Amino acid sequence: MNKALNILVTGCGGDIGQSLGKILLKSEFTKNLFGMDISNKNAAQFIFPNFSVGLRFTDEKYLQQLEAFVEGNNIDMVIPIAEPELRYFSENNHLDHIGNAKMITASAKALEIGFDKYKTAQFLKAEGFPFPETTLAKDIKTIANFPVILKSRTGSGSKDIYKVNTIEEFLFYTRHHIEDYVVQEFITDMNGEFTCGVFRSSKGEIRSQIFKRELHGGYSGYGEVVENETITALLEHLAIKLDLVGSINVQLRLSENTPKVFEINPRFSSTVLFRHLFGFEDLIWSIEDKLGLELSDNRRSSVGKKFYKGYQEYTN
Structure with a gap:
């Protein structure tokens, strides 16, 4: 049995934070689960047993309040989700820990490149990757x-x-x-659009999963796990060139059978729960890697498996 942790997810009000909460509630790593967001007008309060409203990262007391919360609740691990917060932590060199709590984020270079769409394109060009x-x-x-x-x-x-x-x-x-x-x-989606989870451990092990997806209202509403050796090789090469440690999401389309990356999201993505259900447990691997543990492996053949994005209503 691994050590059970007090885990805090910040920016937990959105779909990604709620997905992480659902995963962590069932994880043996979780002793007490905390969620923090700038608003309580979201469903996260029904998912996280310990939910609270925090300050915006732009508030001068933001870091002080977060450090006090970590200390007061004996938090072992902080997982920031909101991209503005991730930018703040990256720019202020807080990617390793907050107080005594370890931080779960992608590594610095992946954050720097992924945060800036123009810098992403310049990086892809310099490293010889196909890109729009x-x-x-x-x-x-x-x-x-x-x-x-x-x-x-x-x-x-x-x-x-x-x-x-x-x-x-x-x-x-x-x-x-x-x-x-x-x-x-513009790259036509005639050949499909793909959203890909990519994880690389601190020891250099790379794991990836590819969804061919359809967008519904700007989100991945439907997708199917596919196998594509060209895309997998590209993702592995990309992880190495980014000096990646942690989990990111890569979006691409096929142009004349060539995968062109049009976005790198340096964080867990909105498909994190679907990936987890199909055995690609990048959240759990990130925790294991941060704790210096051997990576578990519940991956199985999931090619052809499909996901459908649904909704759940809450009242109080």
């Missing part, structure tokens, strides 16, 4: 081929992503914040 051509919106003089994808350079999820068909649309969407946008080559 990406340009800073403020540097655009003309657009020769429509449609293009316009997205926030620093945004996360499906927020501030537009398929732009005319120069008028481009000018409309960038009229206020053109400095924060990138323009990306």
Whole structure:
């Protein structure tokens, strides 16, 4: 029996945080499960036995409050989920621990590259990976081929992503914040869109899983586990070049049978619970690796397995 831990998930109000909570509730690593979010107007309060409202990372007392919470509740491990918080921890060099609690995040280089869509493209280009051509919106003089994808350079999820068909649309969407946008080559989803979980341990072991997915309202609403040796090889090479330790999510589309990476999310993804149910337990592996334990392995042949995103209602 492994040591049971007091675990805190911050930014737990969204779908990713709630998924982690459901996994951790059933884990032998969990002694007491705590969740913290900036609002209680979400379903996390019904999932986390110990739920509380915390400060925004922009509050000058944020870190002080978090450290006091960790100390007061004997927290052993902190798992931050919200990308703004992850940026804060990365920029302020708090990726190893908060107080006496160990931190579960992707490693520094993966965070730095993944947080910036333009830096992601520059990295992929420099390392020889296939990628969609990406340009800073403020540097655009003309657009020769429509449609293009316009997205926030620093945004996360499906927020501030537009398929732009005319120069008028481009000018409309960038009229206020053109400095924060990138323009990306549009890759048709005729051959499918793929979301991939990638985990690499501190000893260099790499594990990955590929979902061919369909988006419903900006989220992975349906997907199927697929096997693709070319994509798997790309993911392994990418993990090495990123000096990855931890778990990330890679999104790509096939262009003439070549997988082109269009996004690297340096965190657990919204499909983390589906992956876990199919034996790809990257949250558990992250905890084991942080504790210096041998990685468990409940992977099994799951090619062809499908997931369907549903909803659950709560009242009080």
